[in-house]
Amino acid sequence: MATTRTAQTHWEGNLLEGKGSVALSSSNVGAFDVNWPARAEQPNGVTSPEELIAAAHSSCYSMAFSHGLAGKGYTVAALDTKADVTFQPGEGITGIVLTVKASVPGLSEEDFQAAAEDAKKNCPVSQALAGVKNITLNAELV
Numbered sequence: 001m002a003t004t005r006t007a008q009t010h011w012e013g014n015l016l017e018g019k020g021s022v023a024l025s026s027s028n029v030g031a032f033d034v035n036w037p038a039r040a041e042q043p044n045g046v047t048s049p050e051e052l053i054a055a056a057h058s059s060c061y062s063m064a065f066s067h068g069l070a071g072k073g074y075t076v077a078a079l080d081t082k083a084d085v086t087f088q089p090g091e092g093i094t095g096i097v098l099t100v101k102a103s104v105p106g107l108s109e110e111d112f113q114a115a116a117e118d119a120k121k122n123c124p125v126s127q128a129l130a131g132v133k134n135i136t137l138n139a140e141l142v
Contacts (some may be wrong), residue, residue: 050085058083065119079101095134112141
């Protein structure tokens, strides 16, 4: 069954001096301020599209990785995934680094690395971000 999730943004002003708010409408868990300085300089308590993409990518990757491992008969004790999304003004998103540390009892390093790469390739958010030329993965079995 297909699902649709919705976010909604209200924006006022021009790009460099304007400001907005993005609401996570489907879940209704909150609204978050957005502006250009948070995107191109320091966050200062304001989010950016890239931070929201990082949240989507790290959570989707974790779900895909745990699902893939379960399909191979492994039980994940813990997965900690970080996504660093790099934005270059004038160029856009230039790279994403996924870093995962996982505790999976009984899993060999070789099988772990293969499953980690498979999750990166098959995570729906990774597929949606296929236009990003440089998506890398650092995976550590702990």
